Amino acid sequence: MTILQLEHFNKFGDDIINNGSVTSRVCEKTYPRLKTLKDHMRIHTNDRRYRCHICGQAFIQNCSLKAHLKSQHPEYG
Ligand SMILES: [Zn+2]
């Protein structure tokens, strides 16, 4: 994690909220819900909680793991 990202991470508590949408302070992408933003923020905090049980590769989002299973291990899909 770079110092810049760390600074963003520390400011995570006061997300920018505009018209009911929230903006990632790190990459400035906007999301309609705080929960969606928090899922997105894992990209910046490297919280990879979804792990492929076949090859051990880890992913931030469940959908990424599913896409990985489909493309890399179609026999298990
Ligand atoms: Zn972001």
Ligand SMILES: [Zn+2]
């Ligand atoms: Zn795998």
